[in-house]
Amino acid sequence: MPGTGPETIRTDTRPEPMHDIAHLGSFELLSPKPDRTLWYFRELLGMEVVHSEKDSVFLRGYGDYATSTLKITASSTTGPGCISWRTTSPQALDRRVRAIEAAGLGEGWEEAGAGSGRGRAYRFRDPDGHRMEVYFDEQRYRAPDHLRSTLKNLPMKFVGRGANVRRIDHLALLAKDVGVNRKFAQQVLGFQLREQVLFNDGRDEIGSWLSPSPVHHQLAYVTDVKQAQGRMHHFSFWVDNREDVLRAADVLAENGIFIEAGPSKHNNSQGFYLYSYEPGGNRIEVYSGSYLVFAPDWETVTWNEEERGTGVFWGAPLPESFINYATPPVDAASVSTATKIPAFDPY
Ligand SMILES: [Fe+2]
Incomplete structure (x- = not known):
């Protein structure tokens, strides 16, 4: 009877959740020092090389089911290359391609290189100019004999090299206008908005976290x-527990890698983090903790400037560089690339 029982049921008026994108599939990192960058990921983070070609090397974490999840590409600068999202089916891929084209951000189909393990992908840019693609076809990874795990359900053996990260986890991009890009991710890609930080005027967004x-x-x-476009803040790898993050700090410090922040714990996301700069100059995170979200009607957690503070729950304050340093550096090239992008109107 209305009005007599506890309010356990409510009407959700939001659009039906979209599940066309399955997960982050791969990330391409540009480096002006590709040999040293490769050393960092292979020897210190413990990733495995699966393929090399002219300017690029493809790597994987031991727990990644995909053939490759990181592509290092030699470049005159730093920053993000192409960010790849796997769809849940071929039909979902078609639907997202149509939505991206309708948003005016599509660039066309491209055949993936032999080393990636992926089939054709549809290239596009987010409103800020970051290069992205969606794909479905994925070759099942078969570890060579010397890397085959004795565990039938593990794609590749744990080799115990360096920090030995399990898998890729997430990436943080910088944007000139967070709101426009957040709406693009929600409306066109179907991502759920997990947390956000608003300026105290309540209108503009400092940051939004989506999945x-x-x-x-x-x-x-x-x-x-710096109001540039197309830049990244960091790319992140998962390890199974917080002790593994501490071990990663030991490994990086022993090898002369600059540790910018952590190990400490964020308030938003609850992530236990360690940020370092790989030798090419890009900020890389080793990460654990955090929490999973299963609620289909998740209510976004919103923080104001005071509540968020510097983003540290406990541990040392984040340095100024955490706010001011990103890749690539602000220069004419990074801005001119992005200004070619048509405006996306999320409303
Ligand atoms: Fe992160």
């Missing part, structure tokens, strides 16, 4: 304080 899967966030957009 297409139960992983807390696979994509974050944060305000670019």
Whole structure:
């Protein structure tokens, strides 16, 4: 009877959840020092090389089911290359391609290289100019004999090299206008908005954390304080527990890698983090903790400037560089690339 029982049922008036994007599939990192960058990921983070070609090397974490999840590409600068999202089916791929084209951000189909393990992909850019693609076809990874695990359900053996990260987890991009890019991720890609930080005027967004899967966030957009476009803040790898993050700090410090922040714990996302700069100059995170989200009607957690503070729950304050340093550096090239992008109107 109305009005007599506890209010356990409510009407959700939001659009029906979309599950066309399965997860973050792969990330391409540009490096002006590709040999040293490769050393960092292979020897210190413990990733495995699966393929090399002219300017690129493809790597994987031991727990990644895909053939490759990180592509290092030699470049004159730093920053993100192409960010790849796997769809849940071929039909879902078709639907997202139509939506991306309708948003005016599509660039066309491209055949993936032999080393990626992926089939054709549809290239596009987010409103800020970051290069992205969606794909479904994925070759099942078969570990060579020397890397085959004795565990039938583990794609590749745990080799115990360096920090030995399990898998890729998420990336944080900078954006000139967080709100426009957040709406693009929600409306066009179907991501769920997990947490956001608002300026005290309540209108503009400092940052938004989004995901297409139960992983807390696979994509974050944060305000670019230099108002450039197409830049990244960091790319993140998962380890199984907080002790593994501490071990990663030991490994990086022993090898002369600059540790910028952590190990400490964030308030939003509850992530236990360690940020370092790989030798090419990009910020890389080793990450654990956090939490999974299963609620289909998740209510976004919103923080104001005081509540969020510097983003640290406990541990040392984040340095100024955490706000001011990003890749690539602000220069004419990064801005001119992005200004070619047509405006996306989310309303
Ligand atoms: Fe992160």
